[in-house]
Amino acid sequence: MTLESFVGAIDTLLTFEIMLWLVIGVLIGIIVGGLPGLGPPLGMAIILPLTLPMESTSAIILLIGVYSGSMYGGSIAAVLINTPGVSSSAATMFDGYPMSKQGRAATALAISATASAIAGVFTITALILFSPALVEMVLAVGTPERFLVAILGLAMITVVTRGSAAKGLLAGVAGLLVTTVGAAQPISVDRRYAETLYLYDGIDFVAVLIGLFAIAEMMKLAGQKGGIAEGNVTINREGITNGIVSTFKHPITVFKSANIGMIIGAIPGAGATVSNFVAYSEAVRSSKDPESFGSGNEVGVIASESSNNGTVAGSLVPAISFGIPGSSSTAVLIGGLLMHRLQPGPSMFDPSGELQLTYTLLLALLVGNAVILIVGLSMVTRLGYLTKIDTNYIIPMVVVLSFLGTFALRGNPIDVLTVIVFGIIGFYMVRYNYSVIAFVLGVVLGDIAEGNLYTALQLSDGSFMIFINPFEYGRWLSLLLSVMVVLLIFGPYVKQWWVKRQTA
Amino acid sequence: MVGGSMERRSFVKSVGAISAVGMSGLAGCLGDESVTWMIPWSEGGGTDQYARQMQPLVEEELDGSIEIDNREGAGSMIGSEWLLNQDADGSVFGTVNPAGWTFTWRADPSLDWEPSEFEPIAYSGIFGYTIIVNNDYGIENFDELRDGYEDGDISGFAYQGSGSDSHLVTLLLEEEYGLNYDNAVPYDGGGPVQEAVLGDEVGAGIATNTSAAEAVDSGEASAIVNLMDVDLMDTFPGIDRISNYGDSLGWLTEFYQVQVAPPGTDEDTRQEIADAIEYAVEHEDTQEWMDETGNIVEFGNMDEAAERYNEAAIEEMEENVEEAVGGFDVFLDQTEEED
Numbered sequence: 001m002t003l004e005s006f007v008g009a010i011d012t013l014l015t016f017e018i019m020l021w022l023v024i025g026v027l028i029g030i031i032v033g034g035l036p037g038l039g040p041p042l043g044m045a046i047i048l049p050l051t052l053p054m055e056s057t058s059a060i061i062l063l064i065g066v067y068s069g070s071m072y073g074g075s076i077a078a079v080l081i082n083t084p085g086v087s088s089s090a091a092t093m094f095d096g097y098p099m100s101k102q103g104r105a106a107t108a109l110a111i112s113a114t115a116s117a118i119a120g121v122f123t124i125t126a127l128i129l130f131s132p133a134l135v136e137m138v139l140a141v142g143t144p145e146r147f148l149v150a151i152l153g154l155a156m157i158t159v160v161t162r163g164s165a166a167k168g169l170l171a172g173v174a175g176l177l178v179t180t181v182g183a184a185q186p187i188s189v190d191r192r193y194a195e196t197l198y199l200y201d202g203i204d205f206v207a208v209l210i211g212l213f214a215i216a217e218m219m220k221l222a223g224q225k226g227g228i229a230e231g232n233v234t235i236n237r238e239g240i241t242n243g244i245v246s247t248f249k250h251p252i253t254v255f256k257s258a259n260i261g262m263i264i265g266a267i268p269g270a271g272a273t274v275s276n277f278v279a280y281s282e283a284v285r286s287s288k289d290p291e292s293f294g295s296g297n298e299v300g301v302i303a304s305e306s307s308n309n310g311t312v313a314g315s316l317v318p319a320i321s322f323g324i325p326g327s328s329s330t331a332v333l334i335g336g337l338l339m340h341r342l343q344p345g346p347s348m349f350d351p352s353g354e355l356q357l358t359y360t361l362l363l364a365l366l367v368g369n370a371v372i373l374i375v376g377l378s379m380v381t382r383l384g385y386l387t388k389i390d391t392n393y394i395i396p397m398v399v400v401l402s403f404l405g406t407f408a409l410r411g412n413p414i415d416v417l418t419v420i421v422f423g424i425i426g427f428y429m430v431r432y433n434y435s436v437i438a439f440v441l442g443v444v445l446g447d448i449a450e451g452n453l454y455t456a457l458q459l460s461d462g463s464f465m466i467f468i469n470p471f472e473y474g475r476w477l478s479l480l481l482s483v484m485v486v487l488l489i490f491g492p493y494v495k496q497w498w499v500k501r502q503t504a
Numbered sequence: 505m506v507g508g509s510m511e512r513r514s515f516v517k518s519v520g521a522i523s524a525v526g527m528s529g530l531a532g533c534l535g536d537e538s539v540t541w542m543i544p545w546s547e548g549g550g551t552d553q554y555a556r557q558m559q560p561l562v563e564e565e566l567d568g569s570i571e572i573d574n575r576e577g578a579g580s581m582i583g584s585e586w587l588l589n590q591d592a593d594g595s596v597f598g599t600v601n602p603a604g605w606t607f608t609w610r611a612d613p614s615l616d617w618e619p620s621e622f623e624p625i626a627y628s629g630i631f632g633y634t635i636i637v638n639n640d641y642g643i644e645n646f647d648e649l650r651d652g653y654e655d656g657d658i659s660g661f662a663y664q665g666s667g668s669d670s671h672l673v674t675l676l677l678e679e680e681y682g683l684n685y686d687n688a689v690p691y692d693g694g695g696p697v698q699e700a701v702l703g704d705e706v707g708a709g710i711a712t713n714t715s716a717a718e719a720v721d722s723g724e725a726s727a728i729v730n731l732m733d734v735d736l737m738d739t740f741p742g743i744d745r746i747s748n749y750g751d752s753l754g755w756l757t758e759f760y761q762v763q764v765a766p767p768g769t770d771e772d773t774r775q776e777i778a779d780a781i782e783y784a785v786e787h788e789d790t791q792e793w794m795d796e797t798g799n800i801v802e803f804g805n806m807d808e809a810a811e812r813y814n815e816a817a818i819e820e821m822e823e824n825v826e827e828a829v830g831g832f833d834v835f836l837d838q839t840e841e842e843d
Contacts, residue, residue, distance in 0.1 A: 045547035045574070049559040052789070138702040139724070143696075186665045186690040189840070195614035197585060200578035268699055323718030324699050331548025331695075334718075339557055341796040345721030408548070411575045412582065449693050458689045458704065459660065 005351050006128075009359030012057060013367065022364050025065020026371045032066065033073025036210055036405035039086045040070040040230040041328035048336055056340035057357060061364045063336045065491045067329050069188040070121065071272070071308050072376060075112040080105060080386050081228070081398045083214035087206045087500070088272030091280035093213050094437060095293060095300030102296050103229040105384040106236070110243025111298055112305045113376025118247065119258035119306035120369035123313035124362050126262065131349060140477060141267050143459060144466050147326045147452035148481035149267065150445040153274055155488040156281030157438040162294060168435040175442020178203055185451050198414040205443045207406050207418040208223075212436055214402045215423025220430070221391045228394060228457075240380050246298045249454065253283055257303040261310025264324045268324050272311040273444055279307030281441075285488075294437070309372075320348045320358060516774070538569040539777075544583025547577040550714055551599055552762050554629055557793055561784035566776070579608040579668075581615065588617055592768035597625055597777055601759040602813040606821060607669045610832055621798075621814045622764035626778040627812060628785050628803035629761040631672060632732035632754075634716045634743070636701050636725045637708040645744035649658030649708060653685050653796045661685035662697040662709030667839040669756055671711045673731065675835075676756075676828055681749050701725050711818075712759075713739065717798035731757040739798035753825050758806070760812045778806055 012018060025047075032043030043066050051059035057216050074086030079096035092112065099108040154172065161168025182202025190200075221228065247254065257279035264275035283303035284293045293300050316333075318324040323344035325331035337344055347353030386394070406415045429436050460466035461474065470476045541559070545551050554570055563570050575583035580600065587598040605621050637643045641658050652658035655727045662681070663670040671690065677683040689706055691697045697709045702724040711719060716727040717739055733754035736743055748751055763781060765774055784790055785803040794801040803814075810815060822832070829835045 041547045045552070045556070047574070049556045049572075052557075052560050142700065142703055142705040152774060186692040195577045197582050197614070200581070201576075268695065310634055316698070322699070322702055322722040322724070323715070324702070325548060325695050328546055328548050331546075335546075335548050335553040337558065338553065338797045338799075339793065341792070343721045343796070344718060345723065347721070348604075410582075411573070411586070412577060455689060459687070461687070 002351050002355065004463050005356040006359050008356045009363050011361045012356070013363050018061055018360075018364070019367070020393045021054075021062040022065045022368055023371055024136075025062040025180035026368050027375065028071020029066040029071075030073035030372075030375065031074070033070030033089075034076045034085045036077055036083045036085055036214065036402050039074070039206075040067050041332055042408065043070055044332040044336070045331060048332060048339065051336065052339065053339075054226040056342060057360055059356070060341050060342070061332075063333055064361055064364060065368055065371075067333065068309070068312050068365055069372065071312055072113065072116045072305075072372045074308070075116070075301075075305055076109065076379075076383060079108045079112060080215040080383060081214065081394070083398060083402060084206070084209050086272075086308075087209060088276050088311065088443075089304065090209050090213075090273065090440065091304035091307075092301055094280065094304075095295070095297045096304075097213075098294070098296035099298070099301070099361060100228055100387045103387070104239060104242075104296065105229065105238030106388045107243040107246065107381050108301050109380045109383060110240040110377060111247050111301045112243075113180055113373050113380070114182060114244050114247040114378070115254055115257075115302045116309040117303040117369040117373035119261065120253050120309040120312065120372070121366055122258050123262040123310040124366045124369070126259075127313045127317070128359065128362050131317065131321075131328045135349065137263075138266055138268070138318045138322065138324070140304055142475070144456040144473075144475055144478045145481060146267060147449055147456050148467060148478055148485065149264065149278075150292050150449035150450075150452065151485050152481060152488065153278050153281070153445045154449065155439055156278065156285070157435075157441055158489055158492070159290075160293070160437045160441070161435045162291065163433055168438045171429065171435045171438040172442045172464065175439040175444075176446040178208065178443050179205075179446025184454075185447075196399060196414075198412050202447065203418055203443075204409055204412070205447075206409055207415040207428055207445050210402050210406055211419040211422030211438065212426035212429075214398055214441065215419055216426030216430060218395045218398050219423060219427045221395055224391055227388040227390060237381065238329050239384070240377060243298075243380075244377075249386050250299055251303050253299055254306045256282065257284075257306035258310035260313035261307035264307075265311030265314025266317045267314075267453060268318050268327075271450045272315070273310050274448070275307045275314075276304055276439055277312050277444060281364050287477070289403070309369070309375065316361070320344050320361075364485075407435070473485065532816075533547075538571050539566070539594070540573050540596040541572050542573050542575055542583055542596060544575055544577075544580035544587075544598065544600065547574050550631055550712060550799075551601060551761060554799065555599060558628065558781070558784035558790060559691055561787050561790065562777075562780045565780035565783040570825060578612075581608060581612060581761045584619075584622075585615070585617070587764070587766055588621060592623075592766045592770070594765070594769060594773035595778075597763055597765045597769075597774075599628075599695060600762050600813070602762060602817065603756060603761045604669050605762075606813055606818055607672075607756070610666060610818070610821070611694050611836060612644075618815075618817065620815050622813070623767060623769045623774060624806050624810035624813075625763035625765055625774045626781045626806060627760045627762045627809045628781050628801065630732075630734055630800045630802055631712050631714055631759050632734065633670065633710050633757040634713050634727045634731055635696070635708055635729040636711045636716050636719050636741070637728050638701050638704045638725050639723070641661060641707055642705060644726070644742075645710075646683075646749055647744075649728060651682065652707070654745055656686070656830065658707035659686050660700075660706030660708075661688050662691050662700050662706045663688060664693055664697055664710065666842070667692045667836060671839065672825070672829065672835060673710060673753065676753065679748075680751070680828065680838075681746065696699045698725075713795065714799055716740070717802055718745065734758060734800060738796075751772055753823060760809075762804075762809050764809070764810050818823065 074089035075092045077083045077085035078089045078092040082097040084090040096108045157172040260279040261275045319330040348358045592597045600730040663674040667763045730736045
């Protein structure tokens, strides 16, 4: 029956109409993802009511195409103008943009398309083969584990910080402080400033990212003549080949990052942004040349882009199997399923239920990744020329797009102010060698850590043993994550001590 | 559902719909401009889903374009305040969800406006709270749930955020209905509550009827108690009712999809929108959607919409909270102290 569903899914997918919707969805997604601040939830929500007259499979495939395409689209803005088109491509900026400045935009974009496509194909294949195990995993991950995943991400500050450890730590703590603005969820402590409603939900981290990277960089570029790319560079097909070859030369990074993306993506509330940073930090940690990250290391782009497309597959697990929306994007997707009379639940994985549709969606994602690769690679040289346009034209364009995109996030004027303030902060952080990455980790993970810590402690009546005592609480995954955090923080010091002792 | 081919007509219709994305300046009903439908929650939420389901039908009836504008934040207060300050020319209306909306408004002393300042249009649906329980416990009604907590067979009760309406419901369930849970745990929204119950992090919790339907379909949980007055037997056959164990909790657990307009919007314009909403509510597509998803779609006219959030409704809520926990201020102080 399962094989029958699979064959039926292939049959459904290989029709002109379905393929057309898939391609249209991916193309819309790439455009929406490339515009700072818009992102997949808004793009999918706009499309949603328009799918009403459509046949259900076509409608869901169109939505999934937008979702998948926007993950790749986000990297285009990240690489070319240091702006995260979507928050899940934030880590792509760290090395993608320096590559553009070095005249290697074509290589970075080719890496992005190739890594996204390979990771997408790999994770979707894994999902088709191992979906029952992943469904089990979703329910095994609870509040304490989500807190520890956030702490694991924060512990990565020790890995990604270059230069002064004290400055890195200070930047991370400053990032955490940003997340203390606004009502602390899920408790009712009101930490608004001046009782304004606009700060009730705190400072939006996407607005912070846009300020820190896009605006700060435009301030820096204002003092530079010529284009974003420094010196006289040529943009040719050789760069594309280099990007493809480079991706294939790092299969372990692709494999590891795609897995990180898929697993963290399957954890509701963690999502693509967290997996993006964790995968990037892991690439830095396991590199023989960690110092080169942040200044145009291709592996950084490979890790980031592999993880965010892997997340798409992972996030479908809780959405399809339990109707749990792990993110706004999957919430809209669930809305689409319901609108088209498809109820998320075990029947979506049942051969006598909707398994054929589930397979069709997964196979559509698979084909969607091929579309991403073809479209991505065919656009590379044209997009690369953006880095040669004079900054006098680029700066106003990026600034306007950043402000418009930020306002579109949730229509909150505070977000616009956030972009300005953090643009200035970002500019001076770079100038005085404070780690922007450490700061971003604090901003992205602070809320997740705080909310889940409170709920976890409420579950354990205030005992921190919930994180490390599986005999009392039955949470072995928590213990494993706790050990990983400790190893990540103290491992390098222990190793250093051990090597020194051996040498002595 | 899944088919290898697709009706040519529906394909052509879909292409037409999609190509309409970029079109602007469609003839609107209220002047020739598009009308903005403000939703004070993010994309994908329950209220957003209702609006997007009805949007094409409302457009059809108004013979114009509707733009859904999500203005989330501060428990729907940001969008509400924005709507309050828009021009009263019929170019904008929004959806609010009393009683939850009026509860959130009342709980925030910094707000200097009254819900009754909004002009009513209509209401288009109802949703509300139920209790869901993990299937591992084999609990089927409220009595068994109470016994389960008394005997220590089940642990943990989830609700959505400290100081919220579902927090007050949780306290009332303990004080007025004898539900002696060992540990009440706040979560950041309905999704996390649902997930916590499905994963057995807590044994039971409060979920809206729509997320309860998803939880039931997952096969991991059951909806065992209807906390609303609205009948849910069609969606959850045999579900117990909280009113079997005491007074109705409908004043706190039922939320209406009420469409409102900025102060001063004239009645004719509002009636035109109300007619379009009635058309959308009664359309067979919407009725089918209701049957399939368990979302309750129901039309209420302008007067009925006003009754959900007018001064009398707020006064009734004040009295009920006073009677239940000694008043809003006591509840909020108590919550702050606990946190």
